[in-house]
Amino acid sequence: MTMKAARLHAHGADFAEILRIEPLDLPPPGMNEVRIEMLAAPVNPADLNVIAGTYGRLPALPAVIGNEGAGRVIATGAGVTALHPGDLVAPTTGGTWCTQLNAAETDVIPLPAGIDPQQASMIAVNPPTAYAMLHDYAALEPGDWVVQNAANSGVGRCVIQIAKRLRLRTLNVVRRAELVDELLALGADRVVTEEVDLRKEGPSLTDGSRAKLALNGVGGASALNLANALADNAPLVTYGAMGRQPLKIPNGLIIFRGLSFLGFWLRKWLVEKPAVERQRIMALLAEMVRDGSLRVPVHRVFPLSDIHAAFREAQAESRGGKILIDPAA
Amino acid sequence: MTMKAARLHAHGADFAEILRIEPLDLPPPGMNEVRIEMLAAPVNPADLNVIAGTYGRLPALPAVIGNEGAGRVIATGAGVTALHPGDLVAPTTGGTWCTQLNAAETDVIPLPAGIDPQQASMIAVNPPTAYAMLHDYAALEPGDWVVQNAANSGVGRCVIQIAKRLRLRTLNVVRRAELVDELLALGADRVVTEEVDLRKEGPSLTDGSRAKLALNGVGGASALNLANALADNAPLVTYGAMGRQPLKIPNGLIIFRGLSFLGFWLRKWLVEKPAVERQRIMALLAEMVRDGSLRVPVHRVFPLSDIHAAFREAQAESRGGKILIDPAA
Numbered sequence: 302m303t304m305k306a307a308r309l310h311a312h313g314a315d316f317a318e319i320l321r322i323e324p325l326d327l328p329p330p331g332m333n334e335v336r337i338e339m340l341a342a343p344v345n346p347a348d349l350n351v352i353a354g355t356y357g358r359l360p361a362l363p364a365v366i367g368n369e370g371a372g373r374v375i376a377t378g379a380g381v382t383a384l385h386p387g388d389l390v391a392p393t394t395g396g397t398w399c400t401q402l403n404a405a406e407t408d409v410i411p412l413p414a415g416i417d418p419q420q421a422s423m424i425a426v427n428p429p430t431a432y433a434m435l436h437d438y439a440a441l442e443p444g445d446w447v448v449q450n451a452a453n454s455g456v457g458r459c460v461i462q463i464a465k466r467l468r469l470r471t472l473n474v475v476r477r478a479e480l481v482d483e484l485l486a487l488g489a490d491r492v493v494t495e496e497v498d499l500r501k502e503g504p505s506l507t508d509g510s511r512a513k514l515a516l517n518g519v520g521g522a523s524a525l526n527l528a529n530a531l532a533d534n535a536p537l538v539t540y541g542a543m544g545r546q547p548l549k550i551p552n553g554l555i556i557f558r559g560l561s562f563l564g565f566w567l568r569k570w571l572v573e574k575p576a577v578e579r580q581r582i583m584a585l586l587a588e589m590v591r592d593g594s595l596r597v598p599v600h601r602v603f604p605l606s607d608i609h610a611a612f613r614e615a616q617a618e619s620r621g622g623k624i625l626i627d628p629a630a
Numbered sequence: 631m632t633m634k635a636a637r638l639h640a641h642g643a644d645f646a647e648i649l650r651i652e653p654l655d656l657p658p659p660g661m662n663e664v665r666i667e668m669l670a671a672p673v674n675p676a677d678l679n680v681i682a683g684t685y686g687r688l689p690a691l692p693a694v695i696g697n698e699g700a701g702r703v704i705a706t707g708a709g710v711t712a713l714h715p716g717d718l719v720a721p722t723t724g725g726t727w728c729t730q731l732n733a734a735e736t737d738v739i740p741l742p743a744g745i746d747p748q749q750a751s752m753i754a755v756n757p758p759t760a761y762a763m764l765h766d767y768a769a770l771e772p773g774d775w776v777v778q779n780a781a782n783s784g785v786g787r788c789v790i791q792i793a794k795r796l797r798l799r800t801l802n803v804v805r806r807a808e809l810v811d812e813l814l815a816l817g818a819d820r821v822v823t824e825e826v827d828l829r830k831e832g833p834s835l836t837d838g839s840r841a842k843l844a845l846n847g848v849g850g851a852s853a854l855n856l857a858n859a860l861a862d863n864a865p866l867v868t869y870g871a872m873g874r875q876p877l878k879i880p881n882g883l884i885i886f887r888g889l890s891f892l893g894f895w896l897r898k899w900l901v902e903k904p905a906v907e908r909q910r911i912m913a914l915l916a917e918m919v920r921d922g923s924l925r926v927p928v929h930r931v932f933p934l935s936d937i938h939a940a941f942r943e944a945q946a947e948s949r950g951g952k953i954l955i956d957p958a959a
Contacts, residue, residue, distance in 0.1 A: 539881060539884045549876050552877065553686065555685065556868055558893075559893055561891065565880075569888060
């Protein structure tokens, strides 16, 4: 049969030229594979970087891109035992900007019945990124403070919501003051704008204590501001570089204050984390998505045929939420 | 009785004014204390920073400064059991630029008979710094490569010699080409100058492999050059900042290559490392000093009364070795 997909033919800035919706042959699901009808797929910053050619790992071209999504199993190949037609799943192998795809049974995240497919389409990247960063870098106790920038981003919002579930407190830095109330409503404990000097103001914002963990999605001066809010010997974990500025770290923060500067890359986490542990974490996160305690605002949903408009919108500076693609529209 | 000591009265650049040789009363050694006649004490970069007021921890003034040295026990207070008059020791509590001092038995490093007091006077700071950095940050196997800058510094030379004992290989970066042969003779496996781009040349210098650990005493562009020579997921450990430039780290090195940027401060190590483990390490290092496999070239020895001349010499850009003070001269 034939499916439709968004295929990238070259890296660059002129995506109207290099990203095309094309019909592609899809063979029947093979051994241990399921056929998935896609219901929703988000546009992530990583997708923009793949298209620009600046991402850490690039696919061989031409390639169907998109690295997240959710859909419904509509057929199963030989050997498939745990999944059945009608099950909701999130494929994890990429190439999600399409109407249908085949994926190995081991390359999908099973989703609970009743989950919202649009919210579920955003489960594979930001929620485990937020969970892993909150869990793997520091031994945090309930009540401990975590400081982050890009608090309004997809990862930032997941950090706020998952931290709340873990009974951690968050000091959140955003670029625009109009986001403060929205993030407080989401569960943030404190929200400040980038202009606030955390070296001076940090302790008074966090009840006199200092943050035990910093999460950096921006880089440059914003990252240094987070570092200044940290307790001695605490880590600053960098997962993104929206500001496109390198980290610039005064030597005293590293030598005398003992701060450590580490990175998080989901692709590495997926390879290194034992499968059983990953499945346990994803089941916990899927349950949070289902019960509404982990949710991401959706700015606008575009049909697959409007992929270029979706991209222009995703590149805009200020949005009220994620851009999604609905392949079934 | 009266001893003579170099006392600091204020922080600043005019050390002829702020650092004075003065007679001070020394009480008899108290409970569990020994009286030490000092035989040698080095001038370290940390001392220069204490005088300038830029060090991470500063003494209450006026203070006898100097943080290393070696001497001979000449009297023991009540309760002292392990040390006897005539024993060679290295006090670890600071205030070593003097003719005599009292120290708690637990605050001295016992030294083996026959050790050279001048070499032993440099045992408390650089050798454990080098050993700890080679040991605590990465699980290195014999044959693994370590890359470092400031390879001609006191720490750098200890790294070369201790790495050799641990059967590790070293790629060393120096500022001046005339140091190459000297460091090769000391046991360095490769020595290059700062102009060599390790991103391009690193693998060919290290037999096709990449370094598993980087040790940074400079900062700035030199630190980034070391980082580019590292294998994925390896740490860069900063212990000094001779170049007085912050670390500037491209985000890709942290996120995609998984490098970690950590710091080492001996004062923290001394507090956190269990005493038994520290004693084992210091005994190993003292034995290396005694047998000559761990040695630091001495540029010139000054009497205590020439402390200002010693300082001017220590601040000079290029020297052939350490500046020592001989309080007995």
